[in-house]
Amino acid sequence: MEKNEPTQSKYDAALAKYNTQLDDAEIAAQAARIIAEKVPANNTPEVKKFLFSCIDLTTLNSTDSDESVMKFTQKVNKFDEEFPDLKNVAAICVYPNFAEVVKDTLEVEDVKIACVSAGFPSSQTFVEVKVAETAMALMEGADEIDIVISVGKFLAGDYESMCEEIQELKATCKEHHMKVILETGALKTASNIKKASILSMYSGADFIKTSTGKQQPAATPEAALVMCQAIKEYHELTGIKVGFKPAGGINCVNDALIYYTIVKEVLGEEWLNNELFRLGTSRLANLLLSEIKGEEMKFF
Numbered sequence: 001m002e003k004n005e006p007t008q009s010k011y012d013a014a015l016a017k018y019n020t021q022l023d024d025a026e027i028a029a030q031a032a033r034i035i036a037e038k039v040p041a042n043n044t045p046e047v048k049k050f051l052f053s054c055i056d057l058t059t060l061n062s063t064d065s066d067e068s069v070m071k072f073t074q075k076v077n078k079f080d081e082e083f084p085d086l087k088n089v090a091a092i093c094v095y096p097n098f099a100e101v102v103k104d105t106l107e108v109e110d111v112k113i114a115c116v117s118a119g120f121p122s123s124q125t126f127v128e129v130k131v132a133e134t135a136m137a138l139m140e141g142a143d144e145i146d147i148v149i150s151v152g153k154f155l156a157g158d159y160e161s162m163c164e165e166i167q168e169l170k171a172t173c174k175e176h177h178m179k180v181i182l183e184t185g186a187l188k189t190a191s192n193i194k195k196a197s198i199l200s201m202y203s204g205a206d207f208i209k210t211s212t213g214k215q216q217p218a219a220t221p222e223a224a225l226v227m228c229q230a231i232k233e234y235h236e237l238t239g240i241k242v243g244f245k246p247a248g249g250i251n252c253v254n255d256a257l258i259y260y261t262i263v264k265e266v267l268g269e270e271w272l273n274n275e276l277f278r279l280g281t282s283r284l285a286n287l288l289l290s291e292i293k294g295e296e297m298k299f300f
């Protein structure tokens, strides 16, 4: 290596172990093939019941209040009684200031409390604020934390700052699962989505998640395919299983079936459980429930 040649950062070295030069048209064609050939066979009552149990039931609105979040949580409490034949949702996902309300209201076991944090949805704040918000959410009762990468730092090529923030936030989360949102709609290309996926996992993500739901486009089959391929390659290289969470704009049952199918085809049955697969959504629960029950349901 030339003396004046800059040393390769450890992040560039990490990326060099993976194929990060992807063709967007090829990814789109691969996703289209999976959707056309594999989704119909998964359109079954059993899959829909499983998908329901993978939902991170989300309310992330500026109009959310202690009262509205308490009522939202009480519906989850009533679900087991109303639908004893179905597994409840996997988690309730709220802003961090509502962690305590959910903790104090939630009565059912096995439903986790997920909080967005670290300056969600823009991630544009001081790292000290991100750490404090995360620590406070956990102190107030959060079981899981969903953060957003510093998209601006990533797009500027400042992988070191982006990754060090993720590492610091994972250190704050300790054993609690941390989902890292890539905001794939802002990353634009499949190559960028692959790089952000690898860097996030390298920095400690327990899950990688497509989107905040606050920017369009949110989750897409193409982004899901690239992220699942990254998870697969990362597992092959490290033995570490990272979860996948499509989120944002999952507005019909078929959308959910598409993401289920992509996970099944790329990652296999090992990922088809709610420890490694979640759906971040504020609208899907009633739609899934209606199809499972064969009538219109407006339970949540």
Ligand SMILES: O=C[C@H](O)COP(=O)(O)O
Binding pocket: 058, 060, 093, 211, 212, 213, 214, 218, 247, 248, 249, 250, 280, 281, 282, 283
């Ligand atoms: O994961 C959380 C997302 O904000 C949900 O987005 P959505 O409201 O489009 O379902």
